[in-house]
Amino acid sequence: AQTVTQSQPEMSVQEAETVTLSCTYDTSESNYYLFWYKQPPSRQMILVIRQEAYKQQNATENRFSVNFQKAAKSFSLKISDSQLGDTAMYFCAFIGSGNTGKLIFGQGTTLQVKP
């Protein structure tokens, strides 16, 4: 069975600093897709970044980047120049290529950005 694990329930960072959120996953598939979603206090689910497993290059989106280590099955999210608006719950999620689009989520990491 495919699983996603986020081992950091809570993290905090000072405004303008950099923070890294960890995620590991387990799958026997060779091709799959990984995502980070952000859930602010308003409870919306907002896509932050996406990584295809067949791509070696790490995805980046402005201040957000990932460190994708396929052999280690690790997919961490780095947030640079943290802003107060980054305060949210962050979920790592996985879709297998043979699945029907089912997203498997990790437990989430609550990130608090402090002024």
Add this chain to the structure above:
Amino acid sequence: EPEVTQTPSHQVTQMGQEVILRCVPISNHLYFYWYRQILGQKVEFLVSFYNNEISEKSEIFDDQFSVERPDGSNFTLKIRSTKLEDSAMYFCASSEVDTQPQHFGDGTRLSIL
């Protein structure tokens, strides 16, 4: 930017009653999903829907649950006889293809009394 819309934003229902949660996916999307998030817990997959039929459903999605696309725009989740443990935030999502990012609605908070 196109959005997934969900109604109502909050639904309060007596235990044992039927409830229908409504969603309007993004118009050119072909894959539709329902997820559930019990307060403070992770988001759980309920069901995926493609080509007018269920593609996959989780163990949570038992006989009390059903989904329907009654017309070209709406996608509904029905819970036939609600239980206290059905209290959660329910998210609808849609995507163009099954491996593309899913766009989520704002959710419906379901409270069962």
